[in-house]
Amino acid sequence: MSHSLRDILRPRQQVSPQAYAIDWAMSLSVRPLAHLTVRSSSGLLTLRRLFGATAPLLARVPSRVQVLPVRTPQVRGEWVRVPSAAGSRQVVLYLHGGGYFFGSAAMHRQVTWRMSRQLRRPVLAIDYRLAPRHTFEDWRDDAVQAYQYLLARGYEGKDIVISGDSAGGHLTLVLLQTLRDRGLPMPSCGVCISPWTDLSGDSPSIHGNARRDPFIPPSALQFISRFLTRDRSPYDALVSPLHGSFTGLPPLYVLVGSTEVLRDDARRMAAKARAAGVRVHYEEWHRMPHVFPLMAAVLPEGRSAFRHIARFVAEIESPVLPLAA
Template sequence: MTQQQRTELDGLLRHGPLDVGGDVAEQRVIFHDMISAVPLPSDVSTVEAELGGVPVVLVDTPGTDPSRAVLYLHGGAYALGSAADSVGLANDVSRRVGARVISVDYRLAPEHPFPAALDDALAVYRALLEQGTSSESIAVVGESAGGGLAITLLAALRAHDLPQPCCAAVFSPWVDLTVSGTSATTKADLDPALTPEALRTRARDYLGHNDVDTPLASPINADLTGLPPLLIQVGSHEILLDDAIRLAARAADRNVEVDLQVWPEVPHVFQGFAALLDDADRALNAVADFMERHRFAPAPPTRRS
């Protein structure tokens, strides 16, 4: 079934209404409608709250340990999406790692350009520490732009002399806002969800007056020394494949423990389609295995193979 699932998902995304580079107000509505069309499981609990002055959504599934926190950073090219929109994938992470997810509703561009999103993520992390959550009980997860934001958060923690989380996992991270990786060209016809032009449009919105190579905006240029163990998952059919590969290489060059997983013939943030795609389910189980190895959370008692 796997190849058929991949083909069906490609068609679903390729012919969908979302245009990441389109009018922001219009695409936010489309993005929300697409996400909310998939009902959440009845056993998912969500609570709107605030940490460090930043809105968050707390996501719990049966058996989660509220003393452990997954700090979750949603995708949307820094201009689309929300903490609420991320709950579908966030609850899948929560269910597998047995921990509460705190999805950050960071401010979006172009209304709030860089470094607003980073400031919000840093404020939530700092608030967790101030509430008594140990850094060893925090993991960071980010998807797409949120994956890039996760890496910049880790770099910023070092700059602010704050302790690193126990580990981090990023899905299809966008870490080079110049969109100059080789795969931006070689994978353009295969990627059903993103185009280089769309990402460059959103990069201009996010950067404001900042240079595109600014390290904490394009973390491929950041000093990655001292980052915690890092899991990077990416699909081979996406224009951000090269971002993930270069991120892994640069982190490894700085003696960071890195697990790079390239999943064949799947699209951008394929993990969000676990209900349709066996590869996505296996990838999320791999996230749980990675976090278990780094003593973040015990593996849940029952998981699909």
Template structure:
């Protein structure tokens, strides 16, 4: 299906007004801090919507010496029952590991909460360059353990994220396996930034008509993310991970975005390892188009598909009596 008129209009405006700026974003700490301040200020104008409640979370984890504090927010549908959660979505926001926050991504987290009926935990993980990798992974893992410690079963948890948060969600899945934690029910990745070396996206830059993301700028930012350790940490390399015992994965990527080859390569790697991976390429859509689900019909449809997937992987197994019947 061809992109909607709204989609073409917004993409055209971004291609003319935003992409040239994004392409020239300098890769040094002062510019990142300036951009972060601007994004944070703009995010204060965003509203979560009347259908959800946003509850701040700040748990110092004093009962778990050595574990990271968990800070962020719960996003809960207003009509959700006041009962202990039997499932949850752990949502890791994008922003290149250097900008954004749970607040900037409330259009996604609130839609997930409403469409699935599950509470969404959006942690405020530490950002680079002040806190290079693996700081964000440590915070994401602490948030996952926090859910388990609060009685949410792993079989009811879906780990999700967009862009850099998609990379973080996939990296967290690998860390869960390596550390012996119980596996989540599923993983949802929106336009994941799979390869921080940006080799695939840089090769795709010339032919892609991404109205927003620049592979060259992403590569400059990635150097700040990895810090002095460089790209040698094996946890960064999603395409060479051993994806054994991986839960079902849904990947959604825009058809014109420069990160599309990375998403396709990750889907191939998962499938080759025997994982159940569903890849959706949305024709004509840009990077993390799902964030515009209140505006774009394609984004709204993509969010419904994500909710369908989450419902399918978190649905309780049928009882023996039901199977026999």
């Protein structure tokens, strides 16, 4: 496996001053806050409220970006569309992160509106049900229903890109594996940003990057994993899609920061997918924090990431030149 990982790693990149500043700020704020609060279910709910307070800031988009709510019995979320996406017959289904405890479509508009602009298509971002009231089957069912909602609106599988960050990256893989197992039309590709793929806690970077990740303390990640799995096996594919089958999945783009505690969740997933014959484009960005494209408003690397995603999707949908590894 290590040999295949060497094949897919990207070279070191120069780090912007903004990235250093964000690392410093998060290591003094978000990381200690998570370490102190994520010790109980009530602490997780406190963290949800604290992150929810940032929603008005994160939900701001340029005036020409159209945001339309979706409220059906099966799907809750929003359409995000830039003017250049009008009339497109292609679409992105976006699954937000937040450890399955917090987060929302609105809080991830800094990702979804940029994805709409770069890919020139609308983005459907859903609000799937959250823990502690809901669990893996509920999240999977919400994602499947959103995908079927797109099919019912006339989109073909080949017209759909599925993307998600962190826990949303987990749900992206669960959804892809479920669509394959149920014989539903497969999307053109999947885009996983800092994906959380293994709730067993076996990834070496959880400890190896414990002092380097400015955002997620290992203690918080391990508590959430234990709380979500409870009496379930963390090696079940629905709980940890890393341990599921990757055979027959569409091409995958995997993006992660080199100092993340979840780095090896992404590395191991990319290697396993490649071993199963899946086309994988893996990018490991030097010293980038967890889900750094979410910070694109102030982070140059975050803005660049969307151009990389767009290039990958364009190559998958209309291959002309070989995609660089």
